[in-house]
Amino acid sequence: MTVKKIYLWLVLLAFFFACNSSDKVAIIPVNDFFKSQDKASYRISPDGKSLSYLKLQDKKQNLFVEDIATGKLIQLTKLQEKNISFHSWVSDNELIYYKEKEGVRFQSDIFIINKEGKDERQLSTNAKARIRVLEDQLIENKYLLVLSNQRDSTVSDVYRLNVRNGEMQIVAQNPGNITNWMTDNKGKLRMAISSDGVNQTFLYRESETQKFKAIITNNFKTTLY
Structure with a gap:
Protein backbone atom coordinates (compact mmCIF):
# COMPACT_ATOMS: atom_id res chain seq x y z
CA MET A 1 0.00 0.00 0.00
CA THR A 2 1.44 3.32 -1.02
CA VAL A 3 1.99 6.22 1.33
CA LYS A 4 -0.75 8.23 -0.42
CA LYS A 5 -3.31 5.46 0.12
CA ILE A 6 -2.36 5.11 3.79
CA TYR A 7 -2.77 8.85 4.26
CA LEU A 8 -6.16 8.78 2.52
CA TRP A 9 -7.40 5.94 4.76
CA LEU A 10 -6.29 7.79 7.87
CA VAL A 11 -8.20 10.90 6.78
CA LEU A 12 -11.34 8.85 6.06
CA LEU A 13 -11.14 7.08 9.43
CA ALA A 14 -10.72 10.38 11.25
CA PHE A 15 -13.72 11.81 9.42
CA PHE A 16 -15.80 8.69 10.24
CA PHE A 17 -15.08 8.85 13.96
CA ALA A 18 -15.72 12.59 14.02
CA CYS A 19 -19.14 12.12 12.44
CA ASN A 20 -20.05 9.40 14.93
CA SER A 21 -18.81 11.25 17.98
CA SER A 22 -21.21 11.24 20.90
CA ASP A 23 -20.53 14.94 21.55
CA LYS A 24 -23.54 17.04 20.64
CA VAL A 25 -23.47 20.61 19.41
CA ALA A 26 -25.13 22.97 21.87
CA ILE A 27 -28.45 24.33 20.65
CA ILE A 28 -28.76 28.10 20.92
CA PRO A 29 -32.22 29.14 22.18
CA VAL A 30 -34.19 31.25 19.71
CA ASN A 31 -34.92 33.79 22.46
CA ASP A 32 -31.21 34.68 22.60
CA PHE A 33 -31.55 36.32 19.19
CA PHE A 34 -34.43 38.55 20.30
CA LYS A 35 -33.24 39.69 23.72
CA SER A 36 -33.20 43.44 24.23
CA GLN A 37 -29.76 44.72 25.14
CA ASP A 38 -29.48 46.43 28.52
CA LYS A 39 -26.36 48.37 27.42
CA ALA A 40 -25.95 50.68 24.43
CA SER A 41 -24.15 53.75 23.01
CA TYR A 42 -20.60 52.83 24.00
CA ARG A 43 -18.02 55.63 23.86
CA ILE A 44 -14.33 55.66 24.78
CA SER A 45 -12.76 58.66 26.49
CA PRO A 46 -10.16 60.62 24.48
CA ASP A 47 -7.30 59.17 26.56
CA GLY A 48 -8.61 55.62 26.03
CA LYS A 49 -8.80 54.87 29.75
CA SER A 50 -12.56 54.96 30.36
CA LEU A 51 -15.63 53.51 28.68
CA SER A 52 -19.04 55.14 28.95
CA TYR A 53 -22.38 53.66 27.99
CA LEU A 54 -26.10 53.82 28.64
CA LYS A 55 -27.55 51.03 30.74
CA LEU A 56 -31.21 50.18 31.25
CA GLN A 57 -32.11 50.36 34.91
CA ASP A 58 -35.67 50.34 36.24
CA LYS A 59 -36.90 50.87 32.66
CA LYS A 60 -34.83 54.08 32.33
CA GLN A 61 -31.52 54.59 30.55
CA ASN A 62 -28.82 55.91 32.83
CA LEU A 63 -25.20 56.84 32.20
CA PHE A 64 -22.33 54.69 33.47
CA VAL A 65 -18.54 54.97 33.23
CA GLU A 66 -16.21 51.99 33.53
CA ASP A 67 -12.47 52.12 34.11
CA ILE A 68 -11.01 49.91 31.36
CA ALA A 69 -7.95 48.86 33.38
CA THR A 70 -9.61 48.05 36.70
CA GLY A 71 -13.23 47.40 35.71
CA LYS A 72 -14.45 49.88 38.32
CA LEU A 73 -17.99 50.97 37.44
CA ILE A 74 -19.57 54.30 38.40
CA GLN A 75 -23.20 55.25 37.82
CA LEU A 76 -23.31 58.92 36.89
CA THR A 77 -27.07 59.48 36.67
CA LYS A 78 -30.15 58.16 38.44
CA LEU A 79 -33.06 59.34 36.32
CA GLN A 80 -36.67 58.61 37.19
CA GLU A 81 -38.81 60.51 34.67
CA LYS A 82 -36.58 60.97 31.62
CA ASN A 83 -34.18 58.97 29.47
CA ILE A 84 -30.72 59.97 28.32
CA SER A 85 -30.85 60.19 24.54
CA PHE A 86 -27.26 61.29 23.86
CA HIS A 87 -23.92 61.43 25.62
CA SER A 88 -20.34 62.16 24.62
CA TRP A 89 -16.93 62.77 26.10
CA VAL A 90 -15.75 66.38 25.84
CA SER A 91 -12.44 65.80 27.64
CA ASP A 92 -10.58 62.97 29.36
CA ASN A 93 -12.61 63.57 32.52
CA GLU A 94 -15.90 65.17 31.42
CA LEU A 95 -19.01 64.07 29.56
CA ILE A 96 -22.08 65.85 28.29
CA TYR A 97 -25.52 64.31 27.99
CA TYR A 98 -29.06 65.41 27.39
CA LYS A 99 -32.35 64.03 28.56
CA GLU A 100 -35.62 63.71 26.76
CA LYS A 101 -39.18 63.03 27.78
CA GLU A 102 -41.06 60.26 26.03
CA GLY A 103 -42.43 61.62 22.76
CA VAL A 104 -40.43 64.87 22.97
CA ARG A 105 -37.20 64.81 20.96
CA PHE A 106 -34.16 67.01 21.46
CA GLN A 107 -35.28 68.42 24.79
CA SER A 108 -33.07 71.26 25.97
CA ASP A 109 -31.83 69.63 29.18
CA ILE A 110 -28.09 69.46 28.43
CA PHE A 111 -25.76 68.65 31.30
CA ILE A 112 -22.03 68.27 31.85
CA ILE A 113 -20.61 65.95 34.51
CA ASN A 114 -17.21 64.51 35.37
CA LYS A 115 -16.47 60.79 35.16
CA GLU A 116 -16.64 60.44 38.94
CA GLY A 117 -20.28 61.53 38.89
CA LYS A 118 -19.55 64.91 40.48
CA ASP A 119 -19.75 68.60 39.52
CA GLU A 120 -22.87 68.17 37.39
CA ARG A 121 -24.06 71.40 35.77
CA GLN A 122 -26.97 72.16 33.47
CA LEU A 123 -25.80 73.98 30.35
CA SER A 124 -29.14 74.96 28.80
CA THR A 125 -32.25 76.15 30.59
CA ASN A 126 -34.61 77.33 27.84
CA ALA A 127 -37.45 74.84 28.25
CA LYS A 128 -39.36 76.20 25.24
CA ALA A 129 -36.55 75.59 22.76
CA ARG A 130 -35.22 72.31 21.45
CA ILE A 131 -31.52 71.69 21.30
CA ARG A 132 -29.17 68.93 20.18
CA VAL A 133 -25.45 68.55 19.68
Missing part, protein backbone atom coordinates in the same frame (compact mmCIF):
# COMPACT_ATOMS: atom_id res chain seq x y z
CA LEU A 134 -24.27 69.02 16.11
CA GLU A 135 -20.60 68.22 16.69
CA ASP A 136 -19.37 66.53 19.88
CA GLN A 137 -15.80 67.70 19.33
CA LEU A 138 -14.79 70.22 21.99
CA ILE A 139 -13.44 73.41 20.40
CA GLU A 140 -10.83 75.47 22.25
CA ASN A 141 -11.46 73.26 25.28
CA LYS A 142 -14.82 74.88 25.99
CA TYR A 143 -17.15 75.15 22.97
CA LEU A 144 -19.58 72.72 21.37
CA LEU A 145 -21.60 73.32 18.22
CA VAL A 146 -25.31 72.76 18.84
CA LEU A 147 -28.56 73.19 16.94
CA SER A 148 -31.39 75.14 18.55
CA ASN A 149 -34.69 76.68 17.51
CA GLN A 150 -34.69 79.31 20.26
CA ARG A 151 -34.69 82.18 17.72
CA ASP A 152 -37.40 80.72 15.47
CA SER A 153 -39.39 77.65 16.50
CA THR A 154 -39.69 76.48 12.88
CA VAL A 155 -35.96 76.23 12.06
CA SER A 156 -32.72 75.26 13.79
CA ASP A 157 -29.79 77.67 13.87
CA VAL A 158 -26.23 76.71 14.77
CA TYR A 159 -24.85 78.00 18.07
CA ARG A 160 -21.54 77.80 19.86
CA LEU A 161 -22.28 76.53 23.38
CA ASN A 162 -19.78 77.31 26.12
CA VAL A 163 -19.72 74.19 28.31
CA ARG A 164 -18.07 76.14 31.14
CA ASN A 165 -20.75 78.78 31.68
CA GLY A 166 -23.67 77.72 29.45
CA GLU A 167 -23.56 80.81 27.21
CA MET A 168 -24.69 80.38 23.59
CA GLN A 169 -23.54 82.45 20.62
CA ILE A 170 -25.07 82.08 17.17
CA VAL A 171 -22.68 80.83 14.47
CA ALA A 172 -25.03 80.45 11.49
CA GLN A 173 -28.63 81.51 11.03
CA ASN A 174 -30.95 79.21 9.13
CA PRO A 175 -32.84 81.16 6.43
CA GLY A 176 -35.48 78.45 6.49
CA ASN A 177 -34.29 76.03 3.82
CA ILE A 178 -31.19 74.48 5.44
CA THR A 179 -31.73 70.80 6.19
CA ASN A 180 -28.23 69.81 7.28
CA TRP A 181 -25.04 71.38 8.61
CA MET A 182 -21.51 69.91 8.44
CA THR A 183 -18.19 70.71 10.10
CA ASP A 184 -14.57 70.09 9.20
CA ASN A 185 -12.14 67.99 11.25
CA LYS A 186 -11.51 70.95 13.57
CA GLY A 187 -15.18 71.41 14.39
CA LYS A 188 -15.58 74.51 12.22
CA LEU A 189 -18.89 74.96 10.41
CA ARG A 190 -17.96 74.80 6.72
CA MET A 191 -20.81 73.15 4.77
CA ALA A 192 -24.60 73.14 4.64
CA ILE A 193 -27.34 71.55 2.54
CA SER A 194 -30.41 73.48 1.46
CA SER A 195 -33.58 72.10 -0.13
CA ASP A 196 -36.57 73.51 -1.97
CA GLY A 197 -38.46 70.23 -1.71
CA VAL A 198 -37.13 68.88 -5.01
CA ASN A 199 -33.54 70.04 -5.43
CA GLN A 200 -30.69 69.88 -2.93
CA THR A 201 -27.91 72.44 -2.98
CA PHE A 202 -24.54 71.99 -1.28
CA LEU A 203 -23.15 75.18 0.23
CA TYR A 204 -19.54 75.81 1.23
CA ARG A 205 -17.40 78.50 2.83
CA GLU A 206 -13.67 78.79 3.49
CA SER A 207 -14.07 80.07 7.05
CA GLU A 208 -16.79 80.86 9.56
CA THR A 209 -16.40 84.58 8.85
CA GLN A 210 -17.46 84.16 5.21
CA LYS A 211 -20.87 83.60 3.64
CA PHE A 212 -21.95 80.24 2.25
CA LYS A 213 -21.78 79.81 -1.53
CA ALA A 214 -23.53 77.16 -3.63
CA ILE A 215 -21.13 74.64 -5.18
CA ILE A 216 -23.45 71.97 -6.63
CA THR A 217 -27.17 71.25 -6.99
CA ASN A 218 -28.77 67.87 -7.54
CA ASN A 219 -32.30 66.42 -7.52
CA PHE A 220 -34.04 63.12 -6.82
CA LYS A 221 -32.64 61.66 -10.05
CA THR A 222 -29.04 61.90 -8.87
CA THR A 223 -27.22 60.85 -5.71
CA LEU A 224 -24.16 62.62 -4.38
CA TYR A 225 -21.86 60.87 -1.89
Whole structure:
Protein backbone atom coordinates (compact mmCIF):
# COMPACT_ATOMS: atom_id res chain seq x y z
CA MET A 1 0.00 0.00 0.00
CA THR A 2 1.44 3.32 -1.02
CA VAL A 3 1.99 6.22 1.33
CA LYS A 4 -0.75 8.23 -0.42
CA LYS A 5 -3.31 5.46 0.12
CA ILE A 6 -2.36 5.11 3.79
CA TYR A 7 -2.77 8.85 4.26
CA LEU A 8 -6.16 8.78 2.52
CA TRP A 9 -7.40 5.94 4.76
CA LEU A 10 -6.29 7.79 7.87
CA VAL A 11 -8.20 10.90 6.78
CA LEU A 12 -11.34 8.85 6.06
CA LEU A 13 -11.14 7.08 9.43
CA ALA A 14 -10.72 10.38 11.25
CA PHE A 15 -13.72 11.81 9.42
CA PHE A 16 -15.80 8.69 10.24
CA PHE A 17 -15.08 8.85 13.96
CA ALA A 18 -15.72 12.59 14.02
CA CYS A 19 -19.14 12.12 12.44
CA ASN A 20 -20.05 9.40 14.93
CA SER A 21 -18.81 11.25 17.98
CA SER A 22 -21.21 11.24 20.90
CA ASP A 23 -20.53 14.94 21.55
CA LYS A 24 -23.54 17.04 20.64
CA VAL A 25 -23.47 20.61 19.41
CA ALA A 26 -25.13 22.97 21.87
CA ILE A 27 -28.45 24.33 20.65
CA ILE A 28 -28.76 28.10 20.92
CA PRO A 29 -32.22 29.14 22.18
CA VAL A 30 -34.19 31.25 19.71
CA ASN A 31 -34.92 33.79 22.46
CA ASP A 32 -31.21 34.68 22.60
CA PHE A 33 -31.55 36.32 19.19
CA PHE A 34 -34.43 38.55 20.30
CA LYS A 35 -33.24 39.69 23.72
CA SER A 36 -33.20 43.44 24.23
CA GLN A 37 -29.76 44.72 25.14
CA ASP A 38 -29.48 46.43 28.52
CA LYS A 39 -26.36 48.37 27.42
CA ALA A 40 -25.95 50.68 24.43
CA SER A 41 -24.15 53.75 23.01
CA TYR A 42 -20.60 52.83 24.00
CA ARG A 43 -18.02 55.63 23.86
CA ILE A 44 -14.33 55.66 24.78
CA SER A 45 -12.76 58.66 26.49
CA PRO A 46 -10.16 60.62 24.48
CA ASP A 47 -7.30 59.17 26.56
CA GLY A 48 -8.61 55.62 26.03
CA LYS A 49 -8.80 54.87 29.75
CA SER A 50 -12.56 54.96 30.36
CA LEU A 51 -15.63 53.51 28.68
CA SER A 52 -19.04 55.14 28.95
CA TYR A 53 -22.38 53.66 27.99
CA LEU A 54 -26.10 53.82 28.64
CA LYS A 55 -27.55 51.03 30.74
CA LEU A 56 -31.21 50.18 31.25
CA GLN A 57 -32.11 50.36 34.91
CA ASP A 58 -35.67 50.34 36.24
CA LYS A 59 -36.90 50.87 32.66
CA LYS A 60 -34.83 54.08 32.33
CA GLN A 61 -31.52 54.59 30.55
CA ASN A 62 -28.82 55.91 32.83
CA LEU A 63 -25.20 56.84 32.20
CA PHE A 64 -22.33 54.69 33.47
CA VAL A 65 -18.54 54.97 33.23
CA GLU A 66 -16.21 51.99 33.53
CA ASP A 67 -12.47 52.12 34.11
CA ILE A 68 -11.01 49.91 31.36
CA ALA A 69 -7.95 48.86 33.38
CA THR A 70 -9.61 48.05 36.70
CA GLY A 71 -13.23 47.40 35.71
CA LYS A 72 -14.45 49.88 38.32
CA LEU A 73 -17.99 50.97 37.44
CA ILE A 74 -19.57 54.30 38.40
CA GLN A 75 -23.20 55.25 37.82
CA LEU A 76 -23.31 58.92 36.89
CA THR A 77 -27.07 59.48 36.67
CA LYS A 78 -30.15 58.16 38.44
CA LEU A 79 -33.06 59.34 36.32
CA GLN A 80 -36.67 58.61 37.19
CA GLU A 81 -38.81 60.51 34.67
CA LYS A 82 -36.58 60.97 31.62
CA ASN A 83 -34.18 58.97 29.47
CA ILE A 84 -30.72 59.97 28.32
CA SER A 85 -30.85 60.19 24.54
CA PHE A 86 -27.26 61.29 23.86
CA HIS A 87 -23.92 61.43 25.62
CA SER A 88 -20.34 62.16 24.62
CA TRP A 89 -16.93 62.77 26.10
CA VAL A 90 -15.75 66.38 25.84
CA SER A 91 -12.44 65.80 27.64
CA ASP A 92 -10.58 62.97 29.36
CA ASN A 93 -12.61 63.57 32.52
CA GLU A 94 -15.90 65.17 31.42
CA LEU A 95 -19.01 64.07 29.56
CA ILE A 96 -22.08 65.85 28.29
CA TYR A 97 -25.52 64.31 27.99
CA TYR A 98 -29.06 65.41 27.39
CA LYS A 99 -32.35 64.03 28.56
CA GLU A 100 -35.62 63.71 26.76
CA LYS A 101 -39.18 63.03 27.78
CA GLU A 102 -41.06 60.26 26.03
CA GLY A 103 -42.43 61.62 22.76
CA VAL A 104 -40.43 64.87 22.97
CA ARG A 105 -37.20 64.81 20.96
CA PHE A 106 -34.16 67.01 21.46
CA GLN A 107 -35.28 68.42 24.79
CA SER A 108 -33.07 71.26 25.97
CA ASP A 109 -31.83 69.63 29.18
CA ILE A 110 -28.09 69.46 28.43
CA PHE A 111 -25.76 68.65 31.30
CA ILE A 112 -22.03 68.27 31.85
CA ILE A 113 -20.61 65.95 34.51
CA ASN A 114 -17.21 64.51 35.37
CA LYS A 115 -16.47 60.79 35.16
CA GLU A 116 -16.64 60.44 38.94
CA GLY A 117 -20.28 61.53 38.89
CA LYS A 118 -19.55 64.91 40.48
CA ASP A 119 -19.75 68.60 39.52
CA GLU A 120 -22.87 68.17 37.39
CA ARG A 121 -24.06 71.40 35.77
CA GLN A 122 -26.97 72.16 33.47
CA LEU A 123 -25.80 73.98 30.35
CA SER A 124 -29.14 74.96 28.80
CA THR A 125 -32.25 76.15 30.59
CA ASN A 126 -34.61 77.33 27.84
CA ALA A 127 -37.45 74.84 28.25
CA LYS A 128 -39.36 76.20 25.24
CA ALA A 129 -36.55 75.59 22.76
CA ARG A 130 -35.22 72.31 21.45
CA ILE A 131 -31.52 71.69 21.30
CA ARG A 132 -29.17 68.93 20.18
CA VAL A 133 -25.45 68.55 19.68
CA LEU A 134 -24.27 69.02 16.11
CA GLU A 135 -20.60 68.22 16.69
CA ASP A 136 -19.37 66.53 19.88
CA GLN A 137 -15.80 67.70 19.33
CA LEU A 138 -14.79 70.22 21.99
CA ILE A 139 -13.44 73.41 20.40
CA GLU A 140 -10.83 75.47 22.25
CA ASN A 141 -11.46 73.26 25.28
CA LYS A 142 -14.82 74.88 25.99
CA TYR A 143 -17.15 75.15 22.97
CA LEU A 144 -19.58 72.72 21.37
CA LEU A 145 -21.60 73.32 18.22
CA VAL A 146 -25.31 72.76 18.84
CA LEU A 147 -28.56 73.19 16.94
CA SER A 148 -31.39 75.14 18.55
CA ASN A 149 -34.69 76.68 17.51
CA GLN A 150 -34.69 79.31 20.26
CA ARG A 151 -34.69 82.18 17.72
CA ASP A 152 -37.40 80.72 15.47
CA SER A 153 -39.39 77.65 16.50
CA THR A 154 -39.69 76.48 12.88
CA VAL A 155 -35.96 76.23 12.06
CA SER A 156 -32.72 75.26 13.79
CA ASP A 157 -29.79 77.67 13.87
CA VAL A 158 -26.23 76.71 14.77
CA TYR A 159 -24.85 78.00 18.07
CA ARG A 160 -21.54 77.80 19.86
CA LEU A 161 -22.28 76.53 23.38
CA ASN A 162 -19.78 77.31 26.12
CA VAL A 163 -19.72 74.19 28.31
CA ARG A 164 -18.07 76.14 31.14
CA ASN A 165 -20.75 78.78 31.68
CA GLY A 166 -23.67 77.72 29.45
CA GLU A 167 -23.56 80.81 27.21
CA MET A 168 -24.69 80.38 23.59
CA GLN A 169 -23.54 82.45 20.62
CA ILE A 170 -25.07 82.08 17.17
CA VAL A 171 -22.68 80.83 14.47
CA ALA A 172 -25.03 80.45 11.49
CA GLN A 173 -28.63 81.51 11.03
CA ASN A 174 -30.95 79.21 9.13
CA PRO A 175 -32.84 81.16 6.43
CA GLY A 176 -35.48 78.45 6.49
CA ASN A 177 -34.29 76.03 3.82
CA ILE A 178 -31.19 74.48 5.44
CA THR A 179 -31.73 70.80 6.19
CA ASN A 180 -28.23 69.81 7.28
CA TRP A 181 -25.04 71.38 8.61
CA MET A 182 -21.51 69.91 8.44
CA THR A 183 -18.19 70.71 10.10
CA ASP A 184 -14.57 70.09 9.20
CA ASN A 185 -12.14 67.99 11.25
CA LYS A 186 -11.51 70.95 13.57
CA GLY A 187 -15.18 71.41 14.39
CA LYS A 188 -15.58 74.51 12.22
CA LEU A 189 -18.89 74.96 10.41
CA ARG A 190 -17.96 74.80 6.72
CA MET A 191 -20.81 73.15 4.77
CA ALA A 192 -24.60 73.14 4.64
CA ILE A 193 -27.34 71.55 2.54
CA SER A 194 -30.41 73.48 1.46
CA SER A 195 -33.58 72.10 -0.13
CA ASP A 196 -36.57 73.51 -1.97
CA GLY A 197 -38.46 70.23 -1.71
CA VAL A 198 -37.13 68.88 -5.01
CA ASN A 199 -33.54 70.04 -5.43
CA GLN A 200 -30.69 69.88 -2.93
CA THR A 201 -27.91 72.44 -2.98
CA PHE A 202 -24.54 71.99 -1.28
CA LEU A 203 -23.15 75.18 0.23
CA TYR A 204 -19.54 75.81 1.23
CA ARG A 205 -17.40 78.50 2.83
CA GLU A 206 -13.67 78.79 3.49
CA SER A 207 -14.07 80.07 7.05
CA GLU A 208 -16.79 80.86 9.56
CA THR A 209 -16.40 84.58 8.85
CA GLN A 210 -17.46 84.16 5.21
CA LYS A 211 -20.87 83.60 3.64
CA PHE A 212 -21.95 80.24 2.25
CA LYS A 213 -21.78 79.81 -1.53
CA ALA A 214 -23.53 77.16 -3.63
CA ILE A 215 -21.13 74.64 -5.18
CA ILE A 216 -23.45 71.97 -6.63
CA THR A 217 -27.17 71.25 -6.99
CA ASN A 218 -28.77 67.87 -7.54
CA ASN A 219 -32.30 66.42 -7.52
CA PHE A 220 -34.04 63.12 -6.82
CA LYS A 221 -32.64 61.66 -10.05
CA THR A 222 -29.04 61.90 -8.87
CA THR A 223 -27.22 60.85 -5.71
CA LEU A 224 -24.16 62.62 -4.38
CA TYR A 225 -21.86 60.87 -1.89
